[in-house]
Amino acid sequence: MNGEFYKMLVCMVLFAFLSAAVASIHPFGEPPSEMDDYFIRNGQRETGANNIVTSIVFDYRGLDTLGEASVLFTAVTGVFMLFAGRK
Amino acid sequence: MNGMSKIVKVTACILIIPGIVFGLYIIMHGHLTPGGGFQGGAVIATISALFIIAYADEIRGVLDKDILSLMESMALIAFISLAFLGLSTTFFHNFLVNGGGLFGNPVSGINPGDLNTGGVIPLMNLAVGLEVYSALSLIVVVMYFGSKQEVLEDVN
Numbered sequence: 001m002n003g004e005f006y007k008m009l010v011c012m013v014l015f016a017f018l019s020a021a022v023a024s025i026h027p028f029g030e031p032p033s034e035m036d037d038y039f040i041r042n043g044q045r046e047t048g049a050n051n052i053v054t055s056i057v058f059d060y061r062g063l064d065t066l067g068e069a070s071v072l073f074t075a076v077t078g079v080f081m082l083f084a085g086r087k
Numbered sequence: 088m089n090g091m092s093k094i095v096k097v098t099a100c101i102l103i104i105p106g107i108v109f110g111l112y113i114i115m116h117g118h119l120t121p122g123g124g125f126q127g128g129a130v131i132a133t134i135s136a137l138f139i140i141a142y143a144d145e146i147r148g149v150l151d152k153d154i155l156s157l158m159e160s161m162a163l164i165a166f167i168s169l170a171f172l173g174l175s176t177t178f179f180h181n182f183l184v185n186g187g188g189l190f191g192n193p194v195s196g197i198n199p200g201d202l203n204t205g206g207v208i209p210l211m212n213l214a215v216g217l218e219v220y221s222a223l224s225l226i227v228v229v230m231y232f233g234s235k236q237e238v239l240e241d242v243n
Contacts, residue, residue, distance in 0.1 A: 050120075059207075
């Protein structure tokens with residue numbers, strides 16, 4: 001009885017949060033910032049790449065890609081350490 | 088003893104060439120079409136994993152983990168070096184774009200597939216693709232061959 005009540009409460013709170021999120025969503029095709037418009041207008045001229053995603057990933061946000069590559073490197077190091085005791 | 092059947096081996100042999108060509112295509116066209124270093128490197132690593140698992144017996148004594156490890160480290164160092172080369176302006180500055188030289192053709196309007204554009208982006212794609220390929224292959228090699236071996240006695 002008590003457990004059912006808490007499950008119901010969690011569902012209601014979750015439903016309220018999701019309803020508020022859906023109600024406050026901005027209209028389709030009208031982004032709230034001007035940064036994406038800047039990338040679409042100037043990305044090809046500034047980076048020479050047709051692919052806007054690549055121009056962002058490897059040029060505007062290159063530091064983020066460096067972090068991703070480092071994470072992969074660290075994962076390989078961890079696997080090596082995991083199997084270091086086997087010969 | 089741990090190798091796969093003849094069907095898997097022949098299929099791996101058939102798939103390895105188009106798979107590697109497709110992966111290299113995705114890496115080199117990363118600045119023109121969807122894809123890039125991560126995705127192309129993952130494609131090549133998938134083919135590499137299939138080959139390693141299919142030919143586990145034949146490959147066991149031949150495969151050198153140090154070469155893959157060296158390739159991974161060198162690719163990451165090349166990526167960071169390319170980022171540092173643009174340091175006259177900022178870190179990760181695209182110093183080759185619109186310069187007319189390597190990957191330096193200026194773009195105006197629609198680019199129907201001129202590979203010689205993008206400045207430093209294709210080189211970074213190549214470095215990241217090499218890094219992802221060698222890292223994922225190394226994980227497969229170490230885990231597959233490591234799980235077949237016996238654990239050493241207590242090393243404390």
